[in-house]
Amino acid sequence: MPSAVVLSRLTLLSLALLAGCASGGGNTRPAGKATPAVNALYDRMNQASKGYEASIDQARRGDTPAADKSRGAALDQLKDASARCGLTPGCDPQRFISVFDRLLRLKDGSFIEGEDSDDMAGTPESGAAPGDAGASPVAGIGALPQAQRSVTMLRGHQFSDLMVMNGPVKAALEMWLTQLRPNLMDAYVNYQFMRYRMWPEYRQADLPEALLFGIMAKESGGKVHAVSRSGASGPLQFMYATGLRFGLSNTDGFDQRFDPSLAARANAQYIDEQLEVFNNNLELTLAAYNGGEGRMRRMAAANPGVSFYDPQIYNQMSPETRDYVPMVLAAAWLFLHPDSYHLKWPKVDGEPGAIVLKRPASLSELTVCMGSAEGMTDGWFRTLRNLNPRLDPMIVQSVGTRLDVPKQLEKVYASSCADGPWPILANDLHSAVRLVAPPPPPVSSPAPAKPQGAKSYTVKRGDTLVSIARKSDCADVEDLARMNGLKGHNLKVGQSIRIPVCR
Template identity: 40%
Template sequence: MTFLAATWRIAPIACLFACLAVPTDAAAVSRRDQAGIDAINGRMAAAEERYRAALVKIGNSDPDGQKESDAALEDMEDAVAACGQQRGCQVSTLLATYKRLLKLAADGEAAASDSDDFDDDIDPNDADPDHIGTLAADVPEAARAASLLDDKTHRFDAMVQYNPAVQAGIRRWLTDMRGQLLDSYENYEYLRQAMWPSFERAGLPEALLFGIMAKESNGKVHATSRAGAAGPMQFMYATGKRFGLGVDATGFDTRYDPRAAAEASAAYLNERMGQLNNSIELALAAYNGGEGRALRVYQGSGGRGFWNADVYDQFPSETQDYVPMVIAAAWLFLHPRQYGLSFPLVSTRSEGLRLQKPGSIYELAICLGNSGTRDGYLRTLRNLNPRYQADSWLPAGTTLNATSQIAKLYDRYCVTGARATLAQTLMQSDAGTAIVRTGAIQQLPDVATTVPTTVATGRPMPATPRHYSVQRGETLTSIARKFQCSTGDLAEANNVRAPRYAIRPGQRLKLEGCRAAQ
């Protein structure tokens, strides 16, 4: 791509995403508003015509062509900015214009091309022209500007080998593992603002972050392996401790914190690459197969690369599979269109959610429903709030990290109403009460909205005892839910350490801060 073509693509996109953050109202508009919309559309049409004429001049080597195209781009940026501030103006309409013009600019040709055949001649080795626009929507402004002006967005392509092993990995991600790839991408979108800046500051490609996370955890913050690796980047305890991760003063293991895990991962990778001739493949081999092994193999081979047989064969089969799979996921992150891959569009605008009544993340997942998503919001809330267990009882006033969409659904469905009551009923249900011990099964009554009652009898809940003896099969979290109190408070009152909250049958617990027994 020439510098001129890069300028054509970056300049309008930078303005567009800055303006997309301003909401528009598509409802009925007044005559005055409609007049404003018509004026903006007129300005956009004039700027488009001016831009097309400038492309013709550039194609004819006219020295005024570049100057005219720059001026036309500025006019379009002003029109998009005005649209973002004008009631009823649809930014998406102007986006269509931008796409047409970006296609016109490809290869410096002045002939228009609105055909769907645009993808037919795309080379998988070329940078995806839509990648920046798709992924920059929810990045903080400073990082967004730096990214859009940085012509090294696809520097990852030059740092790795695109070979048959990577192609085989791409095949796997696009067939049996396509669902996992899409889940990883959706999870990453919610975590991006917390994780990407660490890699950006470290000078590492964002694609590498995504590839590792997709292979390690599928973007599940609470993932834990049988070997003891934990968190979205799957750090072992000893390795994580070297890079600032571990149990903090509150008892929380920061390997589960996306921001801290990304920062540690970036530091770890840069340390490995410094030892291994800046080879991403060898750094990934160290990430999976052990840094000591990777360094010994590299030094013993005289500095040859990962794909040399005398290097490759010294790593276990798991690592031989891991390296190309991470690179393949990163490659697809950068080149989705070339492979017919459509990543999900996710609304990730951050907004704090203050609980208006006690509840848990599980309860919220029920009452929120899955409007606008396939799988609902349980994973999103868990990823954004790694310090809370999904079934921990959270008191009113607790503020959760969420999105504007989740906050709206909470206000609508989770505070009052039938769905809120149903979610509460389901969370308070106790399977043991369904077992007939004497007499017939009692009909479960509606949950009272004023006086707390037991699910099994409908009678008022008894006063909370001061102590409770742990029964076989119970966990601290299930006991906290049973007595409607915070798992963290219960743990603190009984000197039970997070994150495992280990308790034993027969252990007597102080029920401080709890409300009522079921």
């Protein structure tokens, strides 16, 4: 059965299960001993699940026809049982939805041959450019043996085994697919151009690429020079002290937290260290990355074996960390399974290249002369900055300077930026004299009025030294008290006092 057909059937099955939930609300009974009819449906559900798992083993052995047949029968059985569940009093449709979630996640790392060999081509899991089966956009990354397992395994576990598809994660999936969809797409494009620098560091640490993408998407969106309000910097947002701990220092005036390769290496070391501390609990590790490992270690020590989502842990987390963990996991999950969520990643050719300047130019000027070449409607500024993080984009680089660029921009530079009208235009814009308004003259406070003589004032009912002083522009309460020899600021009705006359 082709991968697309399997996915379609799984999707239709999920809709049927949800429909069963909606229609079965009136058929439930109080919790208690299940009826024989309900137990029979649960048995069919378990049989369907085992049948689907058996099809995976058949696919691994290369028996594709048998795998297709077993898988189809299992899905049909599960669909029929779930439909009957919605009509059977006491049956819990949520149990069927949970099974569906698990079967969908079995696509992650389970199929080495058969249907998913087609599905793997053109996804991040295979190392190939989306839509370009068998080709690697990055030199030295494609053609990895068992590439899918390399991506999805984490400390001997499939990434799917470490994912809890609960409410917070599903809410995060919806957020990425709706309000934050542009951010997710930008992060993906930015990552693909930096992939050859970042992914090898994770691969060497035997960590899943999807996790790297998920952290980067949430932390910076793939903007190498991102700096948070708290001072966290770089594509993976290291605090200064934590960066130093993992080798990210300031060298020749350059903050190494902005280097995508060094940041990925430090991040991999951090994740590996914390997985050891938290017994491979990915959620607690991510919470430590966001909220501080000291705090997480104290909570984990006080609640051994408790998951991140347990109220004993979850309720002590800051709102930011409670949001951070599922958002990272959701982005990682979408990186692996875009088709399952009606998401299509853009095709990005991230093969690395380089240019040598034939005329002086800044990154800003190169961005102008390259325009929207190769279909980059947003321009190349972000990519040029990400690949050359040590350079100030406004400073003109001399002839002979070597710059890292995507391979496809080598020809663009030769045709549009080495000569002709576009570099002249770019230089003219860059060299424009910016008008600087002169600073406003300092505002001088008017000199306070000085007293000139005095006049007599008769105290009336309700008068106080404060109210009388307000009528004078050159005397305050203490002035009046000294002038009239008043102690305690006491006044009597009919009393005559002197008030300064201001000039």
